[in-house]
Amino acid sequence: MPAPGRGPRGPPLTMPGRRGALRQPAGCGSCLGAALALLLLLLPAGCPVRAQNDTEPIVLEGKCLVVCDSSPSADGAVTSSLGISVRSGSAKVAFSATRSTNHEPSEMSNRTMTIYFDQVLVNIGNHFDLASSIFVAPRKGIYSFSFHVVKVYNRQTIQVSLMQNGYPVISAFAGDQDVTREAASNGVLLLMEREDKVHLKLERGNLMGGWKYSTFSGFLVFPL
Numbered sequence: 001m002p003a004p005g006r007g008p009r010g011p012p013l014t015m016p017g018r019r020g021a022l023r024q025p026a027g028c029g030s031c032l033g034a035a036l037a038l039l040l041l042l043l044p045a046g047c048p049v050r051a052q053n054d055t056e057p058i059v060l061e062g063k064c065l066v067v068c069d070s071s072p073s074a075d076g077a078v079t080s081s082l083g084i085s086v087r088s089g090s091a092k093v094a095f096s097a098t099r100s101t102n103h104e105p106s107e108m109s110n111r112t113m114t115i116y117f118d119q120v121l122v123n124i125g126n127h128f129d130l131a132s133s134i135f136v137a138p139r140k141g142i143y144s145f146s147f148h149v150v151k152v153y154n155r156q157t158i159q160v161s162l163m164q165n166g167y168p169v170i171s172a173f174a175g176d177q178d179v180t181r182e183a184a185s186n187g188v189l190l191l192m193e194r195e196d197k198v199h200l201k202l203e204r205g206n207l208m209g210g211w212k213y214s215t216f217s218g219f220l221v222f223p224l
Contacts, residue, residue: 095128102210146187159204
């Protein structure tokens with residue numbers, strides 16, 4: 001059995017670009033050293049493992065080190081006891097909701113003025129709540145949002161705002177009195193923190209004729 005901190009044939013295990021030997025994490029016991037030695041013997045040579053920034057592979061004595069962690073963090077990253085962070089494929093986030101009827105819920109005109117949707121087309125990650133029509137960011141990142149709110153047989157000008165944590169970020173207007181259908185549309189990229197909330201609000205006018213075929217969509221462009 002090789003001594004702790006040494007490879008199966010003697011020399012200390014080292015990481016490129018770092019000084020000193022690879023140290024065994026405290027409290028792991030001799031089982032970790034034995035497991036690493038077994039992995040080094042079984043895995044083929046020249047197998048690179050890349051770190052968080054996807055730059056230098058970690059190669060030990062011509063073998064590759066595989067790090068596993070069954071408990072990824074809430075933001076989609078996996079961090080091992082050796083300090084290696086790997087992004088999880090479960091970090092994909094996207095939603096798209098639509099309005100399939102012209103019925104207006106009383107909550108919209110009486111209290112919140114939230115523009116509600118009644119059908120989800122895409123909801124990867126389940127971060128869009130259909131009942132409240134609110135999207136909650138699962139992690140910090142850059143998100144893309146777009147909306148298309150249709151007014152039907154309504155001569156009033158409407159103003160629709162995209163709200164982030166209760167504050168308007170962008171707005172769109174529809175006010176042509178000579179058409180039966182018109183849409184207020186806009187889109188934006190937003191920097192969002194984890195648990196930030198986004199929804200659509202009717203800030204001016206009404207949608208008494210309904211807003212069938214309206215849509216609200218968003219997705220995570222990249223995490224930060």
